[in-house]
């Protein structure tokens with residue numbers, strides 16, 4: 193155990209002596225929070241919408257009025273020529289086109305599935321999903337109001353119809369994206385710090401030759417591994433706390449749930465990232481290679497985590513693949529704890545998934561690391 | 567010098583794919599001896615040393631170091647040897663004192679022992695004024711001597727030095743060799759690789775490696791007599807040229 197102490201001490205001395213490391217650890221997260229917290233916005237406002245009404249009845253006009261009056265939409269035109277809608281879309285002059293077909297009011301009255309057609313600019317899948325969400329919410333409300341006006345319906349049926357809301361907006365009622373982004377940022381920054389520092393830290397020693405020097409000493413490979421991961425795990429936790437403080441000061445967003453639970457879940461999560469760092473060090477001879485591999489894994493990890501693109505918006509096959517991504521679970525857990533204050537009991541499936549992945553990745557990495565030593 | 571063997575190597579082979587980096591070599595190093603492994607770049611010196619230090623598994627053959635088998639008793643070997651790799655082996659971003667403390671700690675010395683050794687070592691090397699400066703700021707000659715001293719902290723029986731004087735000026739090389747003599751005088755065995763043939767003259771016995779094989783083995787004077795040549799330099803050129 194004494195050997196591990198000296199390894200850890202050495203690592204901390206090196207980290208705190210390096211201006212670059214201080215920058216990576218303390219300045220970079222601040223910038224990331226400031227920039228991402230403000231720039232990666234999933235708020236979709238000022239959507240330009242073209243409306244087309246082929247029904248021209250009181251009911252269709254009422255629906256259009258509601259859409260046009262929504263704070264999220266700017267109606268640029270009410271068209272009477274259907275073919276013009278696609279022209280607007282093609283020229284990117286509208287983000288959204290809504291068409292009410294003839295016979296809408298008749299279908300509503302007959303309760304025979306009235307339809308509204310919506311065309312969304314899908315280039316930005318994320319905004320598209322949210323824009324559709326707005327439309328859905330407005331239509332839903334419209335539905336509900338019509339049903340309320342209808343005398344024949346039983347109360348239970350009404351209730352059931354009305355509660356149906358887009359769940360995505362539940363815990364972020366103002367659709368303020370920052371609230372949603374911030375817990376994600378903790379996950380991303382923690383991933384970056386632990387994967388990169390562990391991987392690069394080991395490979396750097398390979399490059400300068402000190403790893404070989406360490407390998408002729410009587411220290412065991414598990415001591416060497418502990419000596420490498422303890423410092424970066426500790427730095428990871430310090431990092432989480434720093435981010436939470438930054439976020440509270442800058443955006444006034446605090447943790448709704450238990451901070452010890454949040455740290456506990458983070459501890460499980462970094463088992464995977466530290467393992468990945470060790471694994472990367474076994475397949476890289478130089479720091480450049482390590483950097484490349486780290487990015488390679490992290491791009492997939494982040495893109496398939498639901499941080500930028502909601503998983504529900506992904507193709508089904510990709511959605512299945514995201515189940516293999518521990519970051520996906522950690523993101524859910526962080527958002528639950530941060531925003532809803534969920535207790536551990538509600539987070540068990542995700543927690544167990546992370547434990548399983550963590551143990552698997554970490555064990556594989558350590559086995560590979562030991563094989564490579566001699 | 568005694569007649570016990572510190573290192574015994576019999577038909578040792580290391581293959582990388584189909585390439586024989588070390589090709590069936592045999593030699594022994596006696597206790598207290600300064601043994602030189604000579605050869606041009608790529609001759610197989612580093613590969614040989616790494617197998618003896620337990621850093622690389624041999625492909626075939628037998629070898630013992632301090633009586634321990636290189637296949638099965640690597641942990642025991644590690645306790646009995648010191649090693650200075652071809653690459654620089656100290657942390658440039660740690661101070662002189664921190665480097666000594668670190669390696670002492672990793673070798674399992676106790677805190678008091680580390681303190682004691684590091685003070686003595688810093689005094690011996692004349693680094694009193696520099697013990698708290700970063701190792702990167704030391705001249706290369708001093709760095710090499712410091713590296714050697716840290717490799718000796720745990721008092722090993724045998725010490726392997728892989729091109730310890732590469733890139734070092736002649737004056738520093740002399741003082742480095744003085745240190746090697748001190749080590750041998752203290753009863754330790756030294757195995758050193760070099761491609762400076764003047765350094766070969768300082769060794770008790772040498773072997774010359776060429777393309778993974780040993781082509782000459784003996785004391786410098788024996789070899790000079792055998793080939794009837796005045797210097798190791800001439801012998802090296804002749805053996806490698808034929």
Ligand SMILES: Nc1ncnc2c1ncn2[C@@H]1O[C@H](COP(=O)(O)OP(=O)(O)O)[C@@H](O)[C@H]1O
Pocket residue numbers: 582587605606607608609610611612613614
């Ligand atoms: N890990 C390795 N994989 C493949 N070839 C290697 C490896 N290590 C060394 N070699 C090759 O083995 C030969 C001997 O290398 P080395 O022992 O380093 O020579 P020396 O130390 O005498 O300069 C060289 O040709 C080198 O390229």
Ligand SMILES: [Mg+2]
Pocket residue numbers: 608611612613652728729
């Ligand atoms: Mg070499």
